[in-house]
Amino acid sequence: MNAVRARLSGPTGLLVVAFLVGGAAGIGAVGFRYLIEGFTYLFTGHTEYGGAGNQDNPLVPGLGIWFVLIAPILGGLLYGPLVSRFAAEARGHGVPEVMYAVSRKGGKIRPRVALVKSLASALCIGSGGSVGREGPIVQIGSALGSTFAQLSAAGAPRMRLLVACGAAAGVSATFNAPIAGVFFALEVILRDFETNSFGAVAVSSVTASVIGRAAFGSDAFLEVPEVGVGPVGGYPLYLVLGILAALVGVVFIHSLYGMEDRADRLWRYSEAWRPAAGGVLLGLLILAIPEMYGVGYPVLEGAIDGRYAIAFLLVLLAGKVLATSLTLAIGGSGGVFAPSLFMGAMLGAAFGAAADSAVPGLAGPAAAYGLIGMGAVFAATARAPMTAVLIIFELTGDYKIILPLMLAVVVATALAGRLAPSSIYTLKLKRRGIDLDRGHPHQPLETIPAPEAPGLPEGAAAR
Numbered sequence: 001m002n003a004v005r006a007r008l009s010g011p012t013g014l015l016v017v018a019f020l021v022g023g024a025a026g027i028g029a030v031g032f033r034y035l036i037e038g039f040t041y042l043f044t045g046h047t048e049y050g051g052a053g054n055q056d057n058p059l060v061p062g063l064g065i066w067f068v069l070i071a072p073i074l075g076g077l078l079y080g081p082l083v084s085r086f087a088a089e090a091r092g093h094g095v096p097e098v099m100y101a102v103s104r105k106g107g108k109i110r111p112r113v114a115l116v117k118s119l120a121s122a123l124c125i126g127s128g129g130s131v132g133r134e135g136p137i138v139q140i141g142s143a144l145g146s147t148f149a150q151l152s153a154a155g156a157p158r159m160r161l162l163v164a165c166g167a168a169a170g171v172s173a174t175f176n177a178p179i180a181g182v183f184f185a186l187e188v189i190l191r192d193f194e195t196n197s198f199g200a201v202a203v204s205s206v207t208a209s210v211i212g213r214a215a216f217g218s219d220a221f222l223e224v225p226e227v228g229v230g231p232v233g234g235y236p237l238y239l240v241l242g243i244l245a246a247l248v249g250v251v252f253i254h255s256l257y258g259m260e261d262r263a264d265r266l267w268r269y270s271e272a273w274r275p276a277a278g279g280v281l282l283g284l285l286i287l288a289i290p291e292m293y294g295v296g297y298p299v300l301e302g303a304i305d306g307r308y309a310i311a312f313l314l315v316l317l318a319g320k321v322l323a324t325s326l327t328l329a330i331g332g333s334g335g336v337f338a339p340s341l342f343m344g345a346m347l348g349a350a351f352g353a354a355a356d357s358a359v360p361g362l363a364g365p366a367a368a369y370g371l372i373g374m375g376a377v378f379a380a381t382a383r384a385p386m387t388a389v390l391i392i393f394e395l396t397g398d399y400k401i402i403l404p405l406m407l408a409v410v411v412a413t414a415l416a417g418r419l420a421p422s423s424i425y426t427l428k429l430k431r432r433g434i435d436l437d438r439g440h441p442h443q444p445l446e447t448i449p450a451p452e453a454p455g456l457p458e459g460a461a462a463r
Contacts, residue, residue, distance in 0.1 A: 014158065018165045018200040021148050022207030025141035025169030029208065030215040032118050032137055033174070039126025040294060043071040050293040068128060068293060069283035075127020076275030079120040080331060084272035087116035091271075092328055093131070093336045094121075094139030095188065096428040098167060101146070102189055103436050106156030107163040109146035113139065120333040124275070128282060130292045130323035134174050135335020141170030141208075142189070161200055164189045168201045169208030176220055178202075178209040180391035187384045188425065191436070220395045222297060224304050224371060227396070229404050230364025237355050237363055238404035241348060242376050242411030248317070248347055249380025249412065250419045252340070253427060255321050259329040271331060278330025285323055291316055292323040300342050303349040304370045310350045317346035336424055340378040348373020368404070371396060376408040380416035383423040385409045 037047040044067070045058040057067045083090045089097045090113055101109045121136035145166025149159035164185040172181030182205045186193050190201075229238075267274050286292050291299045303313060324339040352369025355362075363369075371392055379388035388409045393402060422430055429436060 013152075014161075014200050015203055017148055017152060017154075017162060018203040019207050021141075021145045021162055021165045022169040022172075022204030023211060024144045024148070025137075025166045025204065026173045026208030026211030028114065028118070028140050028144060029137045029170055029173035029212060032122060032133065032140060033216075035118060035122040036125050036133055036295075039075075039122050041126075043067075043075065043127045044293070048294070048298060050291050050296050050299050055290050065287065065290065068286045068290065069280075072128040072279030072282040072286070073276050074279075075123050075129065076273075076277070076279040076330070076332075078127075079123040079333060080275040081272040082116060082123075083120045083331070083333060084270070087113050088271075089113060090117040090120050090139070090333055091331055092428070093334065093424075094135040095335070095337075096425045098139055098142040098163065098189055099191075099425060099436060100429055100434060101142070102160045102163055103191075104434065107146055107149060107159035107161075109143045109163065111143065111147040111150075114143035114147070117143070117333065121335075124327070124332045124334050125294050127279075128286050128293045129327040129332045129334050130282075130286075130294065130296070130320065130339065131327050131332060131334025131336070132295055132338025132341075133335065134171060134337035136333065137170035137174050138167045138184075138189075138335070139170075141166030141168075145169075145204075160190065161197055164197065165201050165204035168205040172205040173208040173212035175391060175394070176209060176212055176216070176218070177391050177394040178205045180387050180394055181205040181208070183390055184384065184387045187387050188382060220397070222301055222304075222395060224301070224396060225367055226398065227365050227368040227371065227401070229368050229400055231362065234355075234359070234362040234364055235404055235407060237351075237359075238369075238372060238408045239411055241351050241369060241373055242408035243415060244347060244351060245344060245373055245376030245408060245412040246380045246415035246419065248321075248343055249340070249377050249416045249424075252321050252325075252336075252343060252377075252381055253420055253422075253424045255325045256328060256336070256424065257427060257431065259325040263329040274331040278326065278332075282323070282326055282330065285319070285326065289315065289319040289323075292319050295338050296320070296342050297338075300345045303345045304367050306349070306353070306366055308349070310353050313346045313350035313353075317343055317350070320346065336381065337378065340381045340424075341374040344374035344377030345370045346373075347377060364404075368401065371401065372405050372408045375405055376412040379409045380412040381424040383413060383417060383426075385413045388413075 055065050142163045145162040149162040167189045168181040168185035171184045172178040185201050320342050349370035352366030375388040375392040379385045
């Protein structure tokens with residue numbers, strides 16, 4: 001065993017372990033997706049719910065649409081005790097926990113997190129939680145990476161890198177976007193772009209993508225039409241879209257944590273039963289807007305295809321902000337990546353339709369604004385502009401969209417950074433007294449005040 005560990009400790013061994021992590025995370029992403037579809041079918045009678053034409057549950061036809069009042073409560077009764085009993089870190093959107101593990105715990109994540117997060121998030125999404133599957137699979141993949149690192153007796157630097165490998169693999173397999181997976185891991189999880197990190201992360205991302213494509217095909221995770229971007233004279237409209245995306249991103253961040261604070265103040269009982277109690281409110285919201293059930297990809301595609309009127313797009317935008325904030329505030333388990341894309345699609349499609357009516361010869365197609373809005377709102381919330389650009393590019397495969405996309409993403413990121421200095425991920429940690437910007441995992445002494453530094457002679461700080 002020691003001989004095997006010794007072989008894995010070198011550069012070649014790192015790539016071997018990165019390959020194994022990518023394979024495990026890719027299989028985990030495929031299994032997680034099927035798990036979500038299975039629980040969604042149990043709760044709704046459909047493998048995917050939220051689009052037009054599937055409001056009733058054929059498994060309980062007598063209830064009609066009213067079953068959506070019951071589903072979030074039943075789901076909460078199942079995943080609430082599961083998370084509370086076995087892995088409290090599986091609650092919420094997951095990515096901040098991975099960032100904390102990388103920055104402050106040397107990349108160590110308990111192995112059980114992968115299993116608990118899979119079950120809890122699949123139950124939450126399947127029973128109506130208006131959250132995404134990408135955040136959970138990032139945490140699942142990261143837990144698998146940490147587990148492989150612990151089994152191979154890796155040190156803290158390599159363990160952190162393998163956690164990032166798992167995160168990249170999760171994004172890659174879920175979105176069928178291997179390049180965006182790499183940059184998400186480097187930009188958000190590791191928060192650096194060292195050459196040594198890139199190779200291992202890329203191996204994991206490609207491996208997971210191959211597994212995802214073998215299971216689901218090589219098509220992008222969304223079906224979107226081919227779009228143009230309009231004449232160059234219309235580019236200022238994309239700049240305006242970037243400004244609006246920044247505002248939506250900041251509103252979403254404040255809504256999420258503001259609602260969590262209110263829920264914390266009101267709930268005085270066991271955390272195990274909080275999701276079920278809050279499920280009553282979530283069920284009422286879904287009853288009013290059934291499109292808020294689950295991840296909402298069918299609705300997102302409908303917006304890009306131009307199936308909804310401007311007023312309804314704005315209703316869906318506001319509804320998603322509220323539904324995702326409520327789901328996480330009551331103790332739900334799921335990501336904010338997909339909700340950010342959903343909000344961006346609604347904002348962009350509405351703005352594009354309005355621009356086309358106002359300046360029909362200047363504005364591009366509404367679908368282009370919807371796609372660019374997706375990237376801009378995600379960038380505003382996550383402060384990950386490169387990931388945002390790459391994931392939309394990999395989704396469309398259209399190089400013509402790059403220039404207006406980069407313009408909107410850069411504007412959204414810069415303005416959101418001025419309005420709200422912390423991203424939706426780092427703010428969760430700051431609220432717990434953890435400021436990742438104060439130190440780097442490779443430079444732990446930066447976080448220690450000089451008078452408290454070990455071995456510092458008395459009075460040296462003053463000098």
